[in-house]
Amino acid sequence: MSGQSRxxxxxxxxxxxxxxxxxxxxxxxxxxxxxAYANLVLPPMLRKARExxxxxxxxxxxxxxxxxxxxxxxxxxxxxxARCVDRPLREVDPPVLDVLSLGAHQLLGTRIxxxxxxxxxxxxxxxxxxxGRAKFVNAVLRKIAADDMDGWLExxxxxxxxxxxxxxxxxxxxxxxxxxxxxxxxxxxxAGMEDLLEADNERPEVTLVxxxxxxxxxxxxxxxxxxxxxxGRWSPYAVRLAEGGEPGALDAVREGRAGVxxxxxxxxxxxxxxxxxxxxxxFWLDGCAGPGGKAALLGALAAQRGxxxxxxxxxxxxxxxxxxxxAGNPGxxxxxxxxxxxxxxxxxxxxxxxxxxxxxxxxxxxxxxxARWRRxxxxxxxxxxxxxxxxxxxxxxVRVGGVVGYATCSPHPAETRxxxxxxxxxxxxxxxxxxxxxxxxxxxxxxxxxxxPDVQLWPHLHGTDAMYLALLRRTA
Numbered sequence: 001m002s003g004q005s006r007x008x009x010x011x012x013x014x015x016x017x018x019x020x021x022x023x024x025x026x027x028x029x030x031x032x033x034x035x036a037y038a039n040l041v042l043p044p045m046l047r048k049a050r051e052x053x054x055x056x057x058x059x060x061x062x063x064x065x066x067x068x069x070x071x072x073x074x075x076x077x078x079x080x081x082a083r084c085v086d087r088p089l090r091e092v093d094p095p096v097l098d099v100l101s102l103g104a105h106q107l108l109g110t111r112i113x114x115x116x117x118x119x120x121x122x123x124x125x126x127x128x129x130x131x132g133r134a135k136f137v138n139a140v141l142r143k144i145a146a147d148d149m150d151g152w153l154e155x156x157x158x159x160x161x162x163x164x165x166x167x168x169x170x171x172x173x174x175x176x177x178x179x180x181x182x183x184x185x186x187x188x189x190x191a192g193m194e195d196l197l198e199a200d201n202e203r204p205e206v207t208l209v210x211x212x213x214x215x216x217x218x219x220x221x222x223x224x225x226x227x228x229x230x231x232g233r234w235s236p237y238a239v240r241l242a243e244g245g246e247p248g249a250l251d252a253v254r255e256g257r258a259g260v261x262x263x264x265x266x267x268x269x270x271x272x273x274x275x276x277x278x279x280x281x282x283f284w285l286d287g288c289a290g291p292g293g294k295a296a297l298l299g300a301l302a303a304q305r306g307x308x309x310x311x312x313x314x315x316x317x318x319x320x321x322x323x324x325x326x327a328g329n330p331g332x333x334x335x336x337x338x339x340x341x342x343x344x345x346x347x348x349x350x351x352x353x354x355x356x357x358x359x360x361x362x363x364x365x366x367x368x369x370x371a372r373w374r375r376x377x378x379x380x381x382x383x384x385x386x387x388x389x390x391x392x393x394x395x396x397x398v399r400v401g402g403v404v405g406y407a408t409c410s411p412h413p414a415e416t417r418x419x420x421x422x423x424x425x426x427x428x429x430x431x432x433x434x435x436x437x438x439x440x441x442x443x444x445x446x447x448x449x450x451x452x453p454d455v456q457l458w459p460h461l462h463g464t465d466a467m468y469l470a471l472l473r474r475t476a
Contacts, residue, residue: 015126015134020059021102023049024066025128028098031071031370038067039367070098070105072201072369073173077104079156084143096133099125103141108149118145164190172197177377178362185411185456192460199460204366206241207232207263208250209293211300213330214257223250233463234446235266237297256328261293262367264457264464268407269294271442271455272354273301275471278401285350286311287340287394288357290318292325295335298354303331307352310345312338341389348399355394357387357419359410363466366459380414387419395423395432398474403437406470411456416468420454424472437471 023045030036046063049055070077081100082089089097103121106112112120118141125134147155157170165183168190169176174197183193210217220239221229232238240263241247252258284302289295289311299309311326311333313319319337326333338344340355360375360383361368387408394404408415424434436453443449448461454470 015123017127018120018124019049019052019055020063021066021120021124022127023063024070024102025095025098025124027063027067028070028102029095032094032098035374037368038071038370042067065110066102066105068203068369069109070101071373073105073109074101074370074373075175076153076156076170076173077101077108079170080104080108080144080152081140083152083156084140093133096125096129096137099129099137100140103137104144107141107145108152114145118142160190168193168197173201174365174372175375178372178375181362181412181414185413185416186458195460196458199458200365200372201369202366202459204262204459204465205463206247207261207266208239208241208247208253208258209235209237209261209266209297210239210252210258211256211296212237213300213304214328215252220250220252220258223252232263232266234443235263235270237266237270238263256296256325259293259296259325261297262364262465262467264363264409264462264467265293266297267443267446267457267464268356268405268467268469269297269354270301271439271469271471272352272403272405273298274442275352275403275405275437275439275473277351277403278473279351279399281305281351282307283350284309284352285345285354285394285397287343287353287355287397288390289313289322289335290315292322294354294356295322296325296329299326299329299331299333302333303329307331309333310350311335312340312343314339340393341386343393343397345397347396350398351402352405353394353398353402354405354407355390356405356407356409357383357390357415359383359387359408359415360412361409363409363411363457363468366465380412383415384419387415388423391419391423392432395434395472395474400474400476402474404434404472404474406472408468409465411458411466411468416456417454417470420470420472432474433476434472434474437473439469439471442471 027042030041031038046060106117121141122134122138125137153171157167160167165176165179169179208220210220217239228243230240230242247253247260284307286295286298290313295311302309311322313322316337319335323335360379361371365372391406398404406420438453439455440449440452446462449455457464457467
């Protein structure tokens, strides 16, 4: 036996549990395993965490940044991680990949110091994955930490001149097919496209809507404070919260007199309400009303004119959300659960109809960053027949001389003008005739609204979701 004494092994150290990073990891797992949306699962998780005195506002802000930042740049981080592992990325267990992505975001997308980002992520791996896989996470993160984001992008993205769409997709974290679709819709050159993709990666402002006759923008600004609130850019009903703020703390929001609503959605509802109709103006329809933001604004505007709103939503649980949004509306309204492709109302019953159809949601990637990785090109084929039939039924539901607003939260050409043109030209089985109304004058002050008669809003040009609106008047 050797006379040398054996070195004593280090005592086992339990991993430190970091509530912020554990919460972020659990949110990412919910998005991955249950196809959940971060903007739905994260708020209740944060509320529960803040019941703990040790979890404060800064912790909530960091957790939010880790979740949203990781989801936004998932594709870019996947490309970088793939260079640092010794197996195809599809063979890395999803929980391990989530931890690696969280670490990559801290290293490449935040100001967290390198040593802190690596050590905190390895500790998270020890807690949620075990010590064995934590060693793998440590090795990969140290490879990632060897370069900054610019350096990694030079390595993993092709040159722009060789493949413009793939270059922009990796640099700005969008799937290639989404880059192609957005570019088709936007037109123009590289600069405008980069501005759009960068805007998609920014957290949107919290925007309030003062529902007419129930609250005012002045009331909301006074309640929030002049230093923290700004008027909307284009909507006369909008108030922007400069510092994020907590809308639920405002009396007007709690009482339903105001709500949280993107300015683009407000503009769509207001444009339909202000479009000229021929003859009476007493009966309005929101044919795809869930979850109720546009219906609540339309209901308030209708009440001011003595008109009645019918809000219809196919899914009963979403219809209940619509009823909650409209509760307390001063004018007459009704909420029903009905399928807009097989409506229970008589044809020609309405003077104004809004049909905000189901779509891919590519116009709201700022709010739902995981949607860009979840959607596939074939999803367009699934929505296309539904969108055309809903528009056809909207045109049947409005009387001659009345107005239909066709809206989507997508700028994809296949979900916007192509749908309208197919219906108007009879390619979707339409049995009514209608004419375009120029929607641009109904969004006064907003720049870059295109050649018309329809309107496409953009995050980088208007600070809104990429809402599309076509206004049509039934002629026969």
